Amino acid sequence: MSDFHAAHGRLYGLMAEFDNRYDLIEAAKRSHAAGYRKMDAYSPMPIHGLEEALGFHEWRMPMLVLLGGIFGCVGGFSLMYWMAVHAYPMNIGGRPNYSWPAFIPPAFETTILCAAFAAVFGMLALNGLPRPHHPVFSVPGFALATRDKFFLCIESADPLFQVEATRKFLESLHAKEVNEVER
Amino acid sequence: MGSLAASMDLAGMRRKALLVGGIALAASAPGLMADPEQFFRSYLVAYLYWAAIPTGCLALLMLHHLVGGEWGIVIRRMLEAGTRTFLLVLLLLAPVLLNLPRLYIWARPDVVAHDKLLQHKAAYLNTGFFLGRTAFYFAAWMLLAFLLNKYSTAQERDKTNGWKGKLQTVSGIGILVYGLTVSFASVDWVMSLDPHWFSTIYGVMFMVGGALTTLSFVVIMLSRLAQAQPMAALLKPSHFHDLGNLMFAFVMLWAYVAFSQFLIIWSGNLPEEIPFYLHRFHGSWGVIAVALLLFHFALPFILLLLRVIKKKAQVLARVAMLMMFMRLVDLIWMVTPSFHGERISLHWLDLTLPVGVGGIWVAYFLSQLSNRPIEPVEAHLIEAPHAAVEGGH
Structure with a gap:
């Protein structure tokens, strides 16, 4: 006892x-x-x-990073779509407003950005950091x-x-x- | 898995490959009589597909000498065997070289006489210079293959570290030579089929695609070798995990490079560039373009994301088979519309000739592989799974 x-x-x-x-x-x-x-x-x-x-x-970290990546990809593409089609349509070279190939590079970048954020901040959160002692x-x-x-x-x-x-x-x-x- | 065979039946595999290749080539022969134009077009695709493996072996071998890693140790024998097939690869190119005017319009004087642009390009695109460049590429690849194999044998014999430095020196210079020669070869052999069109990323697409074909081929072979000694005792799930990760990286790199070319040409929308994609997206080739997006990128991307798949040799080999098939589809999509334009036109020769050329090449590869021991050169560097721990029991 x-x-x-x-x-x-x-x-x-x-x-x-x-x-x-x-x-x-x-x-x-x-x-x-x-x-x-x-x-x-x-x-x-x-x-x-x-x-x-x-x-x-450890399955929570990979899962967090994957979710971050998916969020970034969908979010980035949606942002481009909203800007180019609804918020600020512009005639660029006579192309349709919804020109998806042009949306891919920003969506790619936001995918990486959000996945990286999920990795760094997810790691800190799951480790219980910052922790002085x-x-x-x-x-x-x-x-x-x-x-x-x-x-x-x-x-x-x-x-x-x-x-x-x-x-x-x-x-x-x-x-x-x-x-x-x-x- | 049940009991392991004492040794791999490489001779049996070779006979099978030779038989399949021989039958497919024999079946293709009537095509040569009936429609020689189509025969050489299909033959070029088949040739490009299989020639990518020896050059890919050369690149991965040099990469391994430069960066090290167990993934390279376990496949080094195969990569070396692949680089020892250049003589056959050169022989297989002979039918193309003997029929240049059939395939390349810049080699037809009557076409060039009416084409201002081709007259301007004639300083580079002419038969003599073309043959000279091709001879140079093969000389460079064969020299690299010779040196890498020679020093490797010496390293195995002497068991000293002196040869490692030499291998690294050859690889350092060789990887630059490889980059330049493969870029130029892809421009000469493939891009010049459509001599009005150009793309500066073309060589990189062939290098990345070739590396992917090679890795897939090597994974399939390694999964076979894993079923028998000596590889069964040496291979760990982590080796396949590493090779799966490399495949994953090249799948993404392929998508990145392929999309880069598309984005730039689509943005520019210039009359001399855009027909490439008009031919390949509109009309029935568009179906293949979507299939490539789904099965050359999306599906393997998801499959190779999963550790469960990468760590199991036989499962990863399945993914590698899908990749090898999609590589052929990609190559057909890249090359064939240059001849036919928008309408999809798959000929039965597009299927029999890749099998035929492949059977012959694989048989020769296997004979080169069985010329030397299967046991890796630096097998002692492979860390047994917790070797020091096992002794404690």
Whole structure:
């Protein structure tokens, strides 16, 4: 019971430190196999296969970008149509007001613009950024996650999380060190 | 997938290709007697379609040497085999070169005598210079293919990094040579069919289209090779994902380039440029134009957007087959209206000759492919899926 309180009160999770990316991927795989789901990995560079090892499925971002692109495409084309046909019809070279080939380049540009906006702002929103502080920063040596160390954090919010058992589990994964992450 | 064959039956595939090609060519022979004009027009389309693959192989091979990446390592043997087919590609061009006046009006003195514009262009568009330029293109492509294959063999033998630098040097210069020669070749072989018309983006359209045909062909071949060792053990879903992404990029680039040419000519609406699109949009060719928009761009764009499709070899191969078919449709749409104007006029030779030329070329390609090991040259650079992890168990 005290374990439970510790998990939900003081602790954000347990952070294991690794020397190389292979140990990190292996640890992520085994944690996922052991049933842990609320966890995250931190590394100095992108690692191929880490997402799969963590069981991380991100479908919201691609979907947001796609929706942004579709919105930009339809919006850009409609804008051109409204301007050229209704708001400000003009005789350009004797062409009909509705000359769709001329609408394509602006529609193409607004597609990219809105998709890019969706990507940048969607990423910030889904990451909960901007955010001045995060509990993982309290772990000693965590700054090395931007240099040459690799970290795996199992969060106390995970239903399987139990301080002692989870610590033992992480230590069995060739972790150099396991630290408590205080809130 | 069930048990894997110990090795790929390349000889069997070659026999099949040769048989299909031989039958299609034999079936086309009566066409040569009955309607030689049509025969050479259809033959030119078939030739352009398949000649795009060896040149595309050359371009992708040099691109791979310059930028690296596992996608290139796993297809390098095929690209190299493709570049070793230029002798056959040159031989296949002979029927065109021997019948220039049938295909190109600038090669008919009686037409040129009554055409002021063609007289002005005669300094460039004349038979001697045309043959000389074509000889130069092939000399350049063969030299590049020879050097790239020679250094590649040396790299495999010595297992040193010294040859890599040489391959990169050849590729750096070669990719410039490729750009210029393919641009000029497309102007000479195709654009000059309609010598009054011109477009400065024409060469790029052929380069992009050729790269797309080549990538599709390579994906289909790789999906076959993936069913047997040694490739079965080496290939990962990520390789097909990468190749699928490249196909996606070239589908978009094709649309971008094709639309650019259209937009500029449509905006200008000038009498010497616009007939190209009047012929291809009005009348029955317009149906093909819509089909191209739907099946050469929209459908593959959506399909190749999906990771599920790109990561599965056999599914991606299906998309690649669609692309290869649409490439032929695009080429027919680009070339054939130059002869016939607005009315769609598909001849049965337009179908049998691409199959015939293709069968012969594919058979030769497969024999070149089986001349050397299938195992990639730099197989050790392919990262096994979490190799270090597997050892931990």
